[in-house]
Amino acid sequence: MANRSRRQEKVDRATTELVRLIGQTRRRLWIAAARALAAHGESIVAWVLVSRLAELGALTQRELADASAQHPAGVSRQLAELVRRGLVARGPDLADRRRRVVRLTPAGQRFIGRTRPRVDRATGSVLASLGPGERRVLTALLRKVAAVEPLGAPRARGPGPSPRALRRRPPGSA
Numbered sequence: 001m002a003n004r005s006r007r008q009e010k011v012d013r014a015t016t017e018l019v020r021l022i023g024q025t026r027r028r029l030w031i032a033a034a035r036a037l038a039a040h041g042e043s044i045v046a047w048v049l050v051s052r053l054a055e056l057g058a059l060t061q062r063e064l065a066d067a068s069a070q071h072p073a074g075v076s077r078q079l080a081e082l083v084r085r086g087l088v089a090r091g092p093d094l095a096d097r098r099r100r101v102v103r104l105t106p107a108g109q110r111f112i113g114r115t116r117p118r119v120d121r122a123t124g125s126v127l128a129s130l131g132p133g134e135r136r137v138l139t140a141l142l143r144k145v146a147a148v149e150p151l152g153a154p155r156a157r158g159p160g161p162s163p164r165a166l167r168r169r170p171p172g173s174a
Contacts, residue, residue, distance in 0.1 A: 028126045036122035037115060045070060045078050047115055050087055050104065054112045058093065058101040087111050 034044035052068045053059065061079065065072040079102060082088040087108035093099035104112075127135060 025126070029123050032122040032126050033119045036118045040115070040118065042115060043078070045074065046082060046087075047119065049075065049078055049082065050108050050111055051116070053088060053102060053104040054109065058103040060093075060099060060101055061090075064102055082108075 030044065033047070037044055037047055048068045048070065049064060052064060056067060059067060061075060062072060064079075065075040068075070070078075079088060079090070083090060085107070086105055088102050089105050090100055090102055093101045130138065
């Protein structure tokens, strides 16, 4: 029994360290991207929302909040600004007219084209210690972990995004 508790203690410590390291890495990536965007008068939250729409296509507001790991109320406020700027548009879902979705506009596509290189450079410096192979392995491992509980898992406060919202499109097909 003592062996099991020592093993469990090692697992617990490793899990705690992993959670801490992922959190620290996320924070460093977020701060680097936020600073690069702020230098040009842009918001990281706006960028994340527009970027997710560029990647996933039209989403409901709730799906977008889940896909971007943002609070729905904050997404609602940010979307009002993005609509005002012409980067996104709200309208009926062409497949189900009862649903309203947020779509990227051509101006939103240009925004991503203009800002993605800045974000890539900023976050690239955070990941500079990893070679290309290591980045691929880390990406694969994080996808595996993230797939354990997909964003669409039901919650106490209502359903999450549909499986359609979680699809991955090849780059450039949005």
